[in-house]
Amino acid sequence: MALPAVLESEWTKIRTVASTSWTLAIAFLATVGFSTGLSALINASFDSMKPEEKATFDPTLLSFTGMQFGQLAMIVFGVLVVSTEYSSGMIRTSLAAVPRRGSFLLGKLTVATALALVVGLLTSFVSFFLVQAILGDRASGIGEEHVLRAVVGAGLYMALLALFSMGVAAMLRSSVASISVLIPFFLIVSNLLSGFESTRKYGQYLPDKAGSKIMQIVPDAMGSPETPYGPYGGLGIMLLWVAASVLGGYLVLKNRDA
Structure with a gap:
């Protein structure tokens, strides 16, 4: 089957499965909802913030504070796109x-990543303007220096997170196993490694911590630790993680029976 036909087939699969549509909707609503709610609280308490917190206040980064919740739904989307066919x-x-x-x-990842990118960009722009x-x-x-880069980067981050999850799902070939690995990895392991001084030098190279640097305008914004890389360096690190995940998924698919 030619690649255009594969792409059309994969698009049909994705749009006819309700669970994938719901996870994308949840990714949008969770990110926008939590970002606007948390921003309203921070804005209301701005005058009582410490001077160092005011000095590193980053209104652009604040637009994506709900991303930590929305990204969980995007991870589930990436897993379901690949693993649903194995379970069925x-x-x-x-x-x-x-x-x-x-x-x-290639067809499956291309269609799903493009869809995740569209939803990711819609999410980041809506969240930013609200x-x-x-x-x-x-x-x-949006026209201020580096702001457009951060907003577009936030949408790209969500798409790359979905693609990374697809690669892991292709390796594990199970929804339960993939979600059981990915959610604790991003929700617990990543935050634990980044939360302590002794392990932060390792945690800063995990895909979510490195990739999210693209959303930041002000250095050390909102208490974020200093890193040896900038926004594009962090995105590059995340791309390496994604490439390794996709390569692993391809090798498993190629060498193991369905």
């Missing part, structure tokens, strides 16, 4: 229709 047994039919496993995986409206005089404009 449809993977055998899919591979029979597309014997070239590289083309099959939060800036809440902040009033403390707001940043």
Whole structure:
């Protein structure tokens, strides 16, 4: 089957499965909802903040404070896109229709990542403009230096997170196993390693910590620790994680029976 036909097939699969649509909707609502709510609280208590907190206040980064909740739904989306076919047994039919496993995986990842990117960008722009409206005089404009980079980067971060999750799901071939690994990894392990001085030098190179640097405008904003890399360096580190995940998923798909 030619690649355009594979892409069309994968698009049909994704849009006809309710769970994938719901997870994308939750990613949008959770990010926007928590970002606006937390921003309203911070804006209301701004005058009582410590001087060092005011000095590193980053209104752009504040727009994405809900990302830590929305990204969990994006992880689940990435897992379901790949693992649903294994749990239903449809993977055998899919591979029979597309014997070239590289083309099959490429089509699936391309369609799902493009969809995640569209939702991610929609989420980041909506969240940014709503939060800036809440902040009033403390707001940043989309035309200010580095702001557009941060907003676009936030959407790209969500898409890369979904792609990373797809690679892991292709390796583990199970929704339960993939979610059981990924959610604790991002929710617990990453925060624990980044939360202590002795382990922070390792935690800062995890995909979420490095990738989220692209959303930051002010150095050391909102108590974030100093890192040896900048926004684009952090995005590069995340891309390496994603590449390793996708490569691992391809090798498992290529060398193991469905």
